[in-house]
Amino acid sequence: MGGEASIPVVSLPRSRIAIITGGNAGVGYETGKAIRRMDAEFQAEKAKGTQNIINDDHLDVEFMQLDLGSLESVKEFTDTFIASGRKLHILICNAGIYMPHEVTTVDNLDMTYQVNYLSQFLMVAKFIPVMKKSGSDCRIVLVSSEAHRKAKFSHELASGKQMSEYDGFQCFANTKLFQLMQMYSIDRVLTRSSVEICCVHPGRVKTAHKGAATAIYAAVTPDLQAVSRAYYKESRRAAKWPSNKARDKELQEFLLKSTVDVLKDYLDQDIVNELENS
Secondary structure, eight states, X not given: OTTOOOOOOXXXXXXXXXXXXXXXXXXXXXXXXXXXXXXXHHHHHHHTTOTTTTOOTTSOOOOOOOOTTOHHXXXXXXXXXXXXXXXXXXXXXXXXXXXXXXXXXXXXXXXXXXXXXXXXXXXXXXXXXXXXXXXXXXXXXXXXXXXXXXXXXXXXXXXXXXOXXXXXXXXXXXXXXXXXXXXXXXXXXXXXXXXXXXXXXXXXXXXXXXXXXXXXXHHHOGXXXXXXXXXXXXXXXXOOOOOTTTTOHHHHHHHHHHHHHHTTTTSOHHHHHHHHHO
């Protein structure tokens, strides 16, 4: 094993619903595939040696269109899912990018900031009411990075503005720092609910399969039920402390207020009230 992260083996009820951003390829695809295979009935049939068990019309995997570079696309995606009336038990915000050069989105925002942080913040905020009504042990997993420790907090980027001196790595590191700050802010909204939120670092991703391990661990391991505000660097390991900046409540509050301001046209007022009063 050599200390590498490994995929946990867990049996999940067929009714458990998960959303994974970036699930069409790479780490997101491997994450979705592994969770799908944890269906309890699938595992039982596999143990019996049943043939062709993957061909199951009732074990659904659905691909939905989502462009994290467009806030309107995020709104359409979340509204479509919410209108379906389905529950949501696991939300894994896996999609992320690194841009060495400055690129803006259709919303005139920095691409790295919007894809890695802002759009996924919007998605989490809109799905919180659904997850609160979805039963016990619902989990939000944000895929962050150890790069957050090297971030020099950018008030410009946190406010949705372009960095005065663009630095691709600092932009990326800031978005990963923002995700950890988001974890703390959102957790305060989730008080007295059965929804928990955590962050993970996927490690040096040599293969997509290994890169998925820690997010899967955080999303499904029974021992982590009711554990919130945790940061995991490897699966099957104890949570680690993120950087002091990530835990700075004053910076968290600045980021939260700034984020809500940028998203004011996309967030329902009741969600805004919850976020601002948490």
